[in-house]
Amino acid sequence: DIQMTQSPSSLSASVGDRVTITCRASQSIRTYLNWYQQKPGKAPKLLIYAASSLQSGVPSRFTGSGSGTDFTLTISSLQPEDSATYFCQQSYNTPRTFGQGTKVEIK
Amino acid sequence: EVQLLESGGGLVQPGGSLRISCAASGFTFSNFALTWVRQAPGKGLEWVSTIVGSGSNTYYADSVRGRFTISRDNSKETLHLQMNSLRAEDTAVYYCAREGAGMVRFDSWGQGTLVTVSS
Numbered sequence: 001d002i003q004m005t006q007s008p009s010s011l012s013a014s015v016g017d018r019v020t021i022t023c024r025a026s027q028s029i030r031t032y033l034n035w036y037q038q039k040p041g042k043a044p045k046l047l048i049y050a051a052s053s054l055q056s057g058v059p060s061r062f063t064g065s066g067s068g069t070d071f072t073l074t075i076s077s078l079q080p081e082d083s084a085t086y087f088c089q090q091s092y093n094t095p096r097t098f099g100q101g102t103k104v105e106i107k
Numbered sequence: 108e109v110q111l112l113e114s115g116g117g118l119v120q121p122g123g124s125l126r127i128s129c130a131a132s133g134f135t136f137s138n139f140a141l142t143w144v145r146q147a148p149g150k151g152l153e154w155v156s157t158i159v160g161s162g163s164n165t166y167y168a169d170s171v172r173g174r175f176t177i178s179r180d181n182s183k184e185t186l187h188l189q190m191n192s193l194r195a196e197d198t199a200v201y202y203c204a205r206e207g208a209g210m211v212r213f214d215s216w217g218q219g220t221l222v223t224v225s226s
């Protein structure tokens with residue numbers, strides 16, 4: 001199985017800050033990498049697919065990059081509504097696997 | 108608008124069975140693969156099972172293979188997960204999710220249904 005490792009596990013940042021979350025795969029997954037946002041008590045929401053494509057309706061302050069084994073989710077200017085947990089997920093093969101999550105808090 | 112609505116969760120004893128369902132609307136149901144993803148309390152996301160649009164192919168996580176069966180009724184636009192021999196570690200919120208084009212992303216999710224396995 002492909003292991004997905006996110007860092008950091010949590011972070012606290014101020015409104016307007018640039019925030020970066022990284023995700024590393026245990027083997028190359030090309031660009032088969034997705035990012036999801038989950039707020040407490042809610043279902044996950046797709047933000048970024050295929051490493052860098054923005055899902056329809058998602059604000060442009062969210063960007064994804066990377067290929068192979070190393071990927072990044074960037075929030076260019078953190079907003080209060082971005083307080084959530086973010087998960088990466090590989091769709092290169094089955095079983096689909098997720099990172100452990102990164103909790104983003106607003107200072 | 109794509110909508111997925113899970114139902115059937117509840118409390119079941121270890122070793123028991125439960126069937127959960129997901130009613131879909133707002134898209135051509137048979138054109139899309141569907142997946143169950145679960146989340147244990149306070150934990151991360153775990154892929155459980157996927158079924159292709161026609162229902163001809165299914166995939167399972169090792170942790171549930173042989174105990175869970177995924178199925179779909181395209182005439183009723185409904186997805187099912189039959190769970191047998193349930194264990195305490197199966198306790199989780201179970202989400203159904205639609206797989207987007209190419210089966211490479213979960214682009215729509217239901218609100219989830221809680222399954223609790225406890226005596």
